[in-house]
Amino acid sequence: MSPAPPTGPVELCGIELAHPVINASGTFDAIAARKAFGDALLEQFPFAAFVSKTVTLAPREGNPPPRLWELAGGMINSIGLPNKGLDGYLRTDLPQLAELPVPLIVNVMGFTREEVGRLVDAFAERDEVAALELNVSCPNVETGLMMGAVPAEVSALLDHVRPLTGKPLIVKLTPNATDVAAVAHAAEESGADAVSLINTIRGMALDPRSGEPWLGGITGGVSGPAVKAAAVAQVYAAASAVKIPIVGMGGVQRGQDALDLLRAGATLVAVGTESFRDAAAGARVAGELAGLAANCDVSYRNQVHSC
Amino acid sequence: MSERTTAPFGRRAARVLGRTEHGAYVVLRCSDPDGPVPSAGQFYMLSTAERWGGGVGERPFLPRAFSVMRARPTGAGTGPAAGVVLEFLLEDVGPGTRRLCELGAGEDLLLTGPLGIGFTAPEGGRRALLVGGGVGIAPLAIWQDELGAGTPVLLGFRDAEHAVGAGLLSAAAVATDDGSVGHHGVVTELLEAELDADAEVVVYACGPPAMLEAVRALCAERSVDAQLALESGMACGFGACFGCVVPTRDGYLRLCVDGPVLDAAVLETAIVAGAGH
Numbered sequence: 326m327s328p329a330p331p332t333g334p335v336e337l338c339g340i341e342l343a344h345p346v347i348n349a350s351g352t353f354d355a356i357a358a359r360k361a362f363g364d365a366l367l368e369q370f371p372f373a374a375f376v377s378k379t380v381t382l383a384p385r386e387g388n389p390p391p392r393l394w395e396l397a398g399g400m401i402n403s404i405g406l407p408n409k410g411l412d413g414y415l416r417t418d419l420p421q422l423a424e425l426p427v428p429l430i431v432n433v434m435g436f437t438r439e440e441v442g443r444l445v446d447a448f449a450e451r452d453e454v455a456a457l458e459l460n461v462s463c464p465n466v467e468t469g470l471m472m473g474a475v476p477a478e479v480s481a482l483l484d485h486v487r488p489l490t491g492k493p494l495i496v497k498l499t500p501n502a503t504d505v506a507a508v509a510h511a512a513e514e515s516g517a518d519a520v521s522l523i524n525t526i527r528g529m530a531l532d533p534r535s536g537e538p539w540l541g542g543i544t545g546g547v548s549g550p551a552v553k554a555a556a557v558a559q560v561y562a563a564a565s566a567v568k569i570p571i572v573g574m575g576g577v578q579r580g581q582d583a584l585d586l587l588r589a590g591a592t593l594v595a596v597g598t599e600s601f602r603d604a605a606a607g608a609r610v611a612g613e614l615a616g617l618a619a620n621c622d623v624s625y626r627n628q629v630h631s632c
Numbered sequence: 633m634s635e636r637t638t639a640p641f642g643r644r645a646a647r648v649l650g651r652t653e654h655g656a657y658v659v660l661r662c663s664d665p666d667g668p669v670p671s672a673g674q675f676y677m678l679s680t681a682e683r684w685g686g687g688v689g690e691r692p693f694l695p696r697a698f699s700v701m702r703a704r705p706t707g708a709g710t711g712p713a714a715g716v717v718l719e720f721l722l723e724d725v726g727p728g729t730r731r732l733c734e735l736g737a738g739e740d741l742l743l744t745g746p747l748g749i750g751f752t753a754p755e756g757g758r759r760a761l762l763v764g765g766g767v768g769i770a771p772l773a774i775w776q777d778e779l780g781a782g783t784p785v786l787l788g789f790r791d792a793e794h795a796v797g798a799g800l801l802s803a804a805a806v807a808t809d810d811g812s813v814g815h816h817g818v819v820t821e822l823l824e825a826e827l828d829a830d831a832e833v834v835v836y837a838c839g840p841p842a843m844l845e846a847v848r849a850l851c852a853e854r855s856v857d858a859q860l861a862l863e864s865g866m867a868c869g870f871g872a873c874f875g876c877v878v879p880t881r882d883g884y885l886r887l888c889v890d891g892p893v894l895d896a897a898v899l900e901t902a903i904v905a906g907a908g909h
Binding site: 351352353354356357358360361362363365366368369371386387389390391392393395396397398399400402404407539541549598600601602603604605606608609 | 636638639640641642643679685691692693694695742744747748864865866867868869870871872873874875876877878879883884886888889904905906
């Protein structure tokens, strides 16, 4: 198998993508962006696939503000997964997201395995949905453990939801786990089609005046270039443990960052926080990556996989 | 007519044409040859092209939101947009504004915008009354340009150095906290006197949270319609980050896509947690 060029069309679990750069869930709201930018968003859509913000069974208002804290080289967010809930998503969001010019990946999260199952089931037969991403960075309220923190939790979750759909299942791993490679391996063994990582790293900021926690949610997730080194290390570790494709993300600002994650073992790369600074960052990163790949000998630890 | 002009997609460079000081404030004038003419009350996300995050690893990292203070179409645009010269009002209060204040003619800003929803013109024969405080006077300048120079405006400032900013609008009545210029007191005292004389108005206000809350409460008490341009820390400006929410009677609203101008009636308070940093 010859190395697939990272710049042209790529395939993820049978989904054809124009290039290897997508968005990280929760970092781009295509519906709101269409209000701000009009149809220019569709004409210049920056990602090869669109991953929507986490959907939960019940609507969530999200965390009280303040929700953001700026860091040197990044930020902490404590957004709290606001969303319309499954019914609202199906009624309001999905029809609009189906108009995007790229495949749609729906990110879901539940607080029990049954909840995740109901969410997966709801999208199982939806033609608008190309794949599902499971957000396991939340506590299982029945076991008290974070769903993505230990291999056994991830295995039990996939044992429950894997039979419910033939669509590709991507497990979004949490970096707040003891051994991300072991969790990735458990996901693969239990039928995941791909893993994506890293999610944000737990962090906290204090109000410099009062000394109290700044964020309304007390702690939040660190993202941006500050976490890139952690992302490269975790993608590298996961790539050593699995053969399924990896969507690598964490601190991607430029083509070189994307190339680093591909070289560490990712098949696709996601842009997150950089889209906040420049809505068109995904397209820019893809273009820079194409330029880099054309001018250097790119070798990968992992080739492009098919499922 | 709630005003939202859509923005070109993504971030673009804008050359700084001039930088002028007005007491405590700096006005940056820049060329946006591919941009549309914004609606009054809309904002832009600004950063500098050089030495802004990603390089030496220091703050600032995120762009900063600024209401546009003035916009003059140039007609020189190459695309569908007319091309426009934009003015922004800055005050050095932190690492982002400090870096922006350092910019001089010939350097580049990076901007995204215009973003959000601006002011809506008064209806039913009522007149407009503009109320501003501090650096929050910026969107009132473009709104006064649009409504006419005779539109009455009340402005509050900390002291004489800041009150120099009043010269950026036409015929403003001024209040200062220290009494060094105009009325000794807060701008809402001027507003109260105006409403006593004639309450057939729509109030348009922008300023620090405490001032906006005082305006909101006064207008609510007098059953006077008010449109408030709020501020909240935001990472993106186009609805992606969900960081800029403010509590309203209908739950949280993202100020960047559902504001920054909000009908005061939807608010229980104009105090936004975390604003002013």
